[in-house]
Amino acid sequence: MNKLVSIAALTLAMSVAGIAVAEQLKPEEQIQTRQAGYSFMSWNMGKIKANLEGEFSQPQVAAAANAIAGIANSGMGALYGPGTDKDIGDVKTRVKPELFTEQEKVGEVARNFIQAANNMAEVAAMAESPEDVKSAFGKLGESCKGCHDEFRKD
Amino acid sequence: MNKLVSIAALTLAMSVAGIAVAEQLKPEEQIQTRQAGYSFMSWNMGKIKANLEGEFSQPQVAAAANAIAGIANSGMGALYGPGTDKDIGDVKTRVKPELFTEQEKVGEVARNFIQAANNMAEVAAMAESPEDVKSAFGKLGESCKGCHDEFRKD
Numbered sequence: 001m002n003k004l005v006s007i008a009a010l011t012l013a014m015s016v017a018g019i020a021v022a023e024q025l026k027p028e029e030q031i032q033t034r035q036a037g038y039s040f041m042s043w044n045m046g047k048i049k050a051n052l053e054g055e056f057s058q059p060q061v062a063a064a065a066n067a068i069a070g071i072a073n074s075g076m077g078a079l080y081g082p083g084t085d086k087d088i089g090d091v092k093t094r095v096k097p098e099l100f101t102e103q104e105k106v107g108e109v110a111r112n113f114i115q116a117a118n119n120m121a122e123v124a125a126m127a128e129s130p131e132d133v134k135s136a137f138g139k140l141g142e143s144c145k146g147c148h149d150e151f152r153k154d
Numbered sequence: 155m156n157k158l159v160s161i162a163a164l165t166l167a168m169s170v171a172g173i174a175v176a177e178q179l180k181p182e183e184q185i186q187t188r189q190a191g192y193s194f195m196s197w198n199m200g201k202i203k204a205n206l207e208g209e210f211s212q213p214q215v216a217a218a219a220n221a222i223a224g225i226a227n228s229g230m231g232a233l234y235g236p237g238t239d240k241d242i243g244d245v246k247t248r249v250k251p252e253l254f255t256e257q258e259k260v261g262e263v264a265r266n267f268i269q270a271a272n273n274m275a276e277v278a279a280m281a282e283s284p285e286d287v288k289s290a291f292g293k294l295g296e297s298c299k300g301c302h303d304e305f306r307k308d
Contacts, residue, residue, distance in 0.1 A: 024200065024204065025197070032193065033193060033194065033197045035190075036189075036190035036191075036193040036194045036197075037190075037194045039186065039187060039190040040187065040190045040191045040194055040225060040228075043179070043187045043190075043233075044228060046178065047229070050178065060229060063224075063227050063228050063229055064228060064229075066223075066224045066227065066228070067224040067225050067227070067228035068224070069220075069224065070217075070220045070221040070222075070223065070224025070225065071194060071221050071224065071225070073217050073220065073221070074194075074198060074217050074218060074220075074221035075201070075214060075217055075218075079197075
């Protein structure tokens with residue numbers, strides 16, 4: 001198994017890696033698929049934010065948190081395979097090359113993100129008011145930013 | 155609330171709709187976000203398929219099934235708002251206009267999909283062999299096809 005795949009999978013995806021099919025996706029497909037995951041999580045983060053700022057629907061917040069946690073735990077590390085560290089034709093990526101070399105730091109931000117996503121889902125499942133989820137949501141947002149600051153351009 | 159949004163949300167998203175933020179996303183953003191969700195689910199369907207055809211990893215199958223179920227239950231109906239029934243500039247959609255008018259049929263395929271996704275996640279959590287998930291995976295694939303055949307072009 002390619003070292004880059006194994007590092008990204010083991011760190012970003014923790015123990016549940018998508019390695020089995022990583023080689024089946026072309027590098028450009030890996031970039032597009034990981035971006036799809038982040039886009040969908042972003043939409044759900046926005047829904048939670050809207051619930052905290054407006055009318056609070058626990059089922060909607062819980063559903064959004066479950067979607068984020070499901071994606072976070074899906075083994076996205078397998079989408080950072082060889083050749084996905086730079087633009088491929090029209091398929092652009094904002095990833096920094098450091099993501100493919102700084103194994104320890106990548107593992108740290110990945111663990112923080114997955115733990116924050118799982119915690120958010122657990123808290124949202126029991127939430128009765130916005131106050132019940134604000135802390136977990138804040139920590140989740142910080143865990144996103146933790147990776148963006150280190151490994152995303154701009 | 156717009157009727158199209160409410161129909162799509164109530165049917166495609168069942169009781170958990172993303173209505174609160176539907177109006178915050180532009181129509182083109184709604185199309186891109188729903189396509190992101192389908193793309194990410196497709197990747198996870200492929201991982202499950204690879205596990206059934208090759209080496210079986212229950213944690214990977216369960217993680218993929220949870221990602222699909224999380225997305226399926228996230229209220230994607232809110233991403234079928236007004237103006238999202240046709241291409242918007244470079245943002246193309248394969249949705250058929252019938253999805254916005256055939257409320258009863260849309261509700262049926264949406265319920266079938268969400269139930270199949272939830273069943274797949276439940277079965278995958280307990281699976282010990284490929285045989286344990288083949289039926290649930292087959293039903294999930296059929297529920298995807300059920301909507302594609304009715305409401306997706308080509």
